[in-house]
Amino acid sequence: MKPLPVEPASVREYKVVTTKVWCCHLIPLPKESNMFPARLTACSLASFLLLGLVTLWPLRPVALAQRADPEAPPAQWTRISDFDTQHLALDLRFDWPTETVHGTARLTFKPVRSDFRRLTLDAGQPMTVLEVTTESGAKLDFQHDKAAEKLTISLDRGYGRSDTVTLVITYQARATPPTGGLFGVFGTGLTFLRPTSTASKRRYQIWSQGETEYNRNWFPCFDFPSDKFTSEVRATVETPYTVISNGRLVSDTDNGDGTHTVHWRMEQPHASYLLSIAIGQYRVITNEYDGIPVQSYVYPDRYADARRAFANLPRMMAFLSTETGIRYPYAKYAQTMIAEFGGGMENITTTHLADNLLPRAHEELDNIEALQAHELAHQWFGNLVTCRDWSEIWLSEGFATYFEALYMGERFGTARLRAILAEHHATYHQAWNEGRRRPMVTRQFAHPDQLFDAYAYSRGALVLDMLRFVVGDEAWREGIRHYLQRHQFQNVETGDFRRAMEEASGMGLDWFFDQWVYRMGHPVFEVTHRYDADRRQLTVKVCQVQKLEPASRHVQTEYFRTPVEVEIVSAQGRRQTVRWFVEAQAEQEFSLPLDAAPRAVRFDPQHRLIREVIGETTPTGQLRETAGAGWWDCQHRHQHSPQTGLSARPVTHRRCNPLLSRVVFPHRHSQHCEDEGHERTDFTR
Numbered sequence: 001m002k003p004l005p006v007e008p009a010s011v012r013e014y015k016v017v018t019t020k021v022w023c024c025h026l027i028p029l030p031k032e033s034n035m036f037p038a039r040l041t042a043c044s045l046a047s048f049l050l051l052g053l054v055t056l057w058p059l060r061p062v063a064l065a066q067r068a069d070p071e072a073p074p075a076q077w078t079r080i081s082d083f084d085t086q087h088l089a090l091d092l093r094f095d096w097p098t099e100t101v102h103g104t105a106r107l108t109f110k111p112v113r114s115d116f117r118r119l120t121l122d123a124g125q126p127m128t129v130l131e132v133t134t135e136s137g138a139k140l141d142f143q144h145d146k147a148a149e150k151l152t153i154s155l156d157r158g159y160g161r162s163d164t165v166t167l168v169i170t171y172q173a174r175a176t177p178p179t180g181g182l183f184g185v186f187g188t189g190l191t192f193l194r195p196t197s198t199a200s201k202r203r204y205q206i207w208s209q210g211e212t213e214y215n216r217n218w219f220p221c222f223d224f225p226s227d228k229f230t231s232e233v234r235a236t237v238e239t240p241y242t243v244i245s246n247g248r249l250v251s252d253t254d255n256g257d258g259t260h261t262v263h264w265r266m267e268q269p270h271a272s273y274l275l276s277i278a279i280g281q282y283r284v285i286t287n288e289y290d291g292i293p294v295q296s297y298v299y300p301d302r303y304a305d306a307r308r309a310f311a312n313l314p315r316m317m318a319f320l321s322t323e324t325g326i327r328y329p330y331a332k333y334a335q336t337m338i339a340e341f342g343g344g345m346e347n348i349t350t351t352h353l354a355d356n357l358l359p360r361a362h363e364e365l366d367n368i369e370a371l372q373a374h375e376l377a378h379q380w381f382g383n384l385v386t387c388r389d390w391s392e393i394w395l396s397e398g399f400a401t402y403f404e405a406l407y408m409g410e411r412f413g414t415a416r417l418r419a420i421l422a423e424h425h426a427t428y429h430q431a432w433n434e435g436r437r438r439p440m441v442t443r444q445f446a447h448p449d450q451l452f453d454a455y456a457y458s459r460g461a462l463v464l465d466m467l468r469f470v471v472g473d474e475a476w477r478e479g480i481r482h483y484l485q486r487h488q489f490q491n492v493e494t495g496d497f498r499r500a501m502e503e504a505s506g507m508g509l510d511w512f513f514d515q516w517v518y519r520m521g522h523p524v525f526e527v528t529h530r531y532d533a534d535r536r537q538l539t540v541k542v543c544q545v546q547k548l549e550p551a552s553r554h555v556q557t558e559y560f561r562t563p564v565e566v567e568i569v570s571a572q573g574r575r576q577t578v579r580w581f582v583e584a585q586a587e588q589e590f591s592l593p594l595d596a597a598p599r600a601v602r603f604d605p606q607h608r609l610i611r612e613v614i615g616e617t618t619p620t621g622q623l624r625e626t627a628g629a630g631w632w633d634c635q636h637r638h639q640h641s642p643q644t645g646l647s648a649r650p651v652t653h654r655r656c657n658p659l660l661s662r663v664v665f666p667h668r669h670s671q672h673c674e675d676e677g678h679e680r681t682d683f684t685r
């Protein structure tokens with residue numbers, strides 16, 4: 001999914017607002033930076049000693065650090081289930097005046113233990129369960145605990161692991177208003193939209209939003225990503241309305257009474273949160289990719305705009321099929337415009353897109369193009385392979401964000417890709433500087449919605465770009481294909497991805513995933529160099545000056561190890577790039593034969609690493625300037641703007657305080673420069 005602002009905006013504005021959405025509307029994570037003083041005054045001596053232990057011994061297991069924090073939420077583990085859902089068939093009718101769905105759910109499952117006598121499903125508060133029967137119609141006792149959102153059904157006998165059981169649950173469910181949930185705009189189950197006295201032009205629509213755990217509000221299921229099943233949806237609606245759901249269209253039957261029944265079947269297993277429905281008055285734009293139907297359901301009065309905006313969808317499917325090495329894996333792909341929604345949601349085979357993001361004829365298409373690529377990329381990352389539990393959500397969002405950027409790079413050139421990644425560096429550093437700090441994979445969260453932040457999206461994408469830098473393009477492609485092929489239609493965790501990449505590259509990558517995925521933070525490199533004219537040798541000294549956070553409940557990396565590129569510009573202006581391996585230690589020196597003192601030494605010039613850099617030096621060794629993430633952002637944006645098509649404004653760093661802004665607030669610096677439209681100064685000369 002991808003949260004976007006309610007009002008469409010330009011590329012630059014949209015990115016900034018997106019960041020704000022992440023910042024403001026999520027349930028805020030505790031700010032570790034603010035915790036330390038509070039704890040000093042309030043905590044017991046024991047806690048203080050524990051903190052001291054963590055300080056002195058920063059690489060202790062997570063559990064110790066967790067215990068040191070009395071405010072830490074309990075660890076969230078993969079839910080245990082004693083059954084395996086095989087198939088879910090929903091039969092639905094809708095009552096507009098009461099905003100209620102009347103449903104029958106035929107649920108087929110296999111117990112995973114013997115003498116299985118009680119089935120417990122998730123069933124939310126908007127739901128009223130009317131009857132539960134066996135497949136042959138025998139009534140079963142049940143209990144619906146609305147507060148706990150659990151439906152417990154007593155079976156007619158004990159079943160075993162070799163049994164396949166089908167139950168029929170008759171229920172009704174009220175709509176849930178499209179507020180709350182992710183970012184406050186995504187909906188939490190089923191949304192009914194109708195014209196009202198204050199909104200007379202509102203369209204009639206019904207749509208669902210399942211991620212993270214909201215589908216339980218309109219059908220009973222095991223509502224957690226670890227259980228995959230096939231599904232089908234039959235929906236009966238008044239004739240003018242179109243029904244869009246997952247998978248293949250089986251039939252559309254006119255009932256002769258002003259209604260029709262539309263039947264969709266999803267033949268490959270998927271997680272519960274990806275099941276969806278959208279009902280409204282639509283016109284279809286039909287296309288195809290490699291024989292697969294590609295449909296966009298759009299408002300008839302926005303047909304021309306939609307045709308223009310959605311024209312590249314087959315091209316995106318071709319790109320992602322090639323880039324992942326796996327052909328688009330489902331029977332169809334659809335996009336549906338829905339109202340009063342906040343971005344895009346990658347329901348399986350059937351993405352929902354906020355209607356107010358559709359550009360009008362005079363507006364540029366970049367945002368909607370990127371959004372479509374993001375949701376389409378999820379059909380591979382998130383839908384074909386699905387994180388086993390929410391702590392691993394970067395396997396969805398980081399990948400969708402990165403492949404969206406790759407698509408934009410393919411479309412508009414490498415410079416655009418680097419510019420987009422520079423934005424993600426900025427977003428990540430902004431979160432970091434504002435005290436929102438965590439490892440990408442953490443089990444410490446109060447609600448899974450909290451995890452859809454700069455770490456899942458921006459840092460996730462950047463870690464993938466770094467991994468590609470580490471293993472090389474060829475192994476990267478092979479690893480992605482291998483990962484998808486091995487785990488398709490299954491659940492995954494980061495370890496599965498690591499193993500696939502290790503097998504493809506022949507490299508051990510435990511260190512990479514440990515420091516970038518499971519631990520918090522990034523390196524701050526202080527880079528200096530000196531030239532020895534007698535020996536004709538350049539020596540570059542790389543120090544890691546980042547500090548551990550003693551107050552943090554998260555496990556951290558003291559020193560990072562990583563390959564890095566260093567560009568050396570000779571006195572004559574000739575450039576050469578060397579690749580060195582920085583080890584996990586406080587300082588390290590690299591030497592290189594060189595005929596004369598260099599004009600400049602640039603550390604990580606392509607910005608492939610998540611890092612800050614301090615200390616680009618002149619030939620005399622005098623500290624001349626620093627280059628943190630913000631400076632590189634500026635450099636990327638402004639160097640590349642003619643190619644990327646992004647609006648280019650000249651920038652200078654003269655009026656900025658380079659040390660303060662780059663070291664302390666690297667992102668602020670780039671914003672500052674950009675906002676104030678300074679002239680540009682070349683630092684390295």
Ligand SMILES: [Zn+2]
Nearest residue numbers: 001002397400
């Ligand atoms: Zn997404």
